[in-house]
Amino acid sequence: MYDSFRRDGVWPEFDRVDRQLLRAAKVDVAQVAAQIPPDLMATDGPRGVPPRGHDRMRLTVAGIACCEGGREDLDLFFHALRWMAQHEARHYPEPGKTSVKVTRAMLAKALRIPARDAVRLRRLSVLLRDERWGSVGSWRSTDDQDWSVNVGRDVRYFRRVRSTDDFIAATTAWLEPVTVATPAADLPGAASPQSPAEHGSYVDERVFDLVRQSDGARWDCTKLLALLRELDDNYRAGNAYAAHALLRAVMDHIPPLFGETTFAPVANNHPWGKTDGRYMKRLVHFRDQADDVMHRQISRTPCVLTMEDMPARAAVNRFLLGCVSKLA
Structure with missing residues (x-):
């Protein structure tokens, strides 16, 4: 799966992976896919239902980290998140907006990716589209040379991400429910005013x-x-x-x-x-x-x-x- 993504810049469909592995190694991909933890792989189909036909099969950040060569794509992805967090903090949204627009050209310049390296940028765009990290609204794309993303304030959770563990921790902190604190005086045995959690x-x-x-x-x-x-x-x-x-x-x-x-x-x-x-x-x-x-x-x-x-x-x-x- 990752080799296909690395080469083409898109995740392969189930039918392609199934036919290729069945012919090469007699592997039943549907059966194997059912045993892969969801934190490593996801498909377009309903959760718990084996992939089929045109269902895309993609690896998560944790899944990519298990693959040879995956570190390069993840380093670029994490660098993009850190840069967008800084960019969002320095710029005000346009009137009536709550997010800051970031284009392909802006990221290519900021991350110093040569224009000729289109596949690398395409892989980055796929990761930015598929992963959850604080983008707002729908992904905007006309073709590989013209895409953009609206970056919201929640990207700040990812401003220091440099590893898979950092990314998972930031995602957890971002998505965990916000609770209203109960005044300490109302809680028996409550922590002192110097409690780190406060x-x-x-x-x-x-x-x-x-x-x-x-x-x-x-x-x-x-x-x-x-x-x-x-x-x-x-x-x-x-x-x-x-x-x-x-x-x-x-x-x-x-x-x-x-x-x-x-x-x-x-x-x-x-x-x-x-x-x-x-x-x-x-x-x-x-x-x-x-x-x-x-x-x-x-x-x-x-x-x-x-x-x-x-x-x-x-x-x-x-x-x-x-x-x-x-x-x-």
Whole structure:
């Protein structure tokens, strides 16, 4: 099946596979297909019913990973998902739309696929069409040279996919049902406010992308990117002291971007705007709070700081966007 797909860029029909294997190896394909797990192979026919006639027989991502040469197609597929996640985060949909259009030409350029490699692009288009990863609406295609896909916000689940396991985990996270959390006070023996399950992303992924794109233009962002990643990781994990210390480190790291040496002039002198200016004042006060974490020594009284004392996510991300404007 995969050899046929690799050669032609389309999955073969049951009749073709059945005749070929029956003649070459006396294999009853319908019987064998019934024994292949559905996470490795799918057909156009109803689930549980053996394929027949013109039913397409295709391998899933996990199935392709079992085949010789499959890694090349999967690497290209995962690269395309990561690029589209970044592209969707950087662009606004057209008026009245909730998705961003990505064309064959855009992907070929972004992934550096030569125009002459039409079969490789055709295989990519098939994987993008058949797999579930956050596309919106129907697949748009007139021929192999002109196809496009509408990319929705859910592609963000796949922004770090680099392996089959990553892809399966991202798909599971995307498709699992969303539940409304019950207030902890209502649950007997509920987890503490610092439970990792209660904390999502702190630094917006689009901010990471913008800092990465600006790295090296005028400023070296290696340390800034590392601090932001560690801040986000510790916030997600509910590590209150580490999150406090890392946010303080970010605030102390960036003043030269604004021509300053400390954070207070950054907050007070930069034209942030009315709402963002209020955010910055909260961050100025947070430095004292971070000092509590960094410098209060052990005593007989308990420390009362928790994750709930971290500044609002909106304030931190607006501050970081201000930094991005100075990086270019």
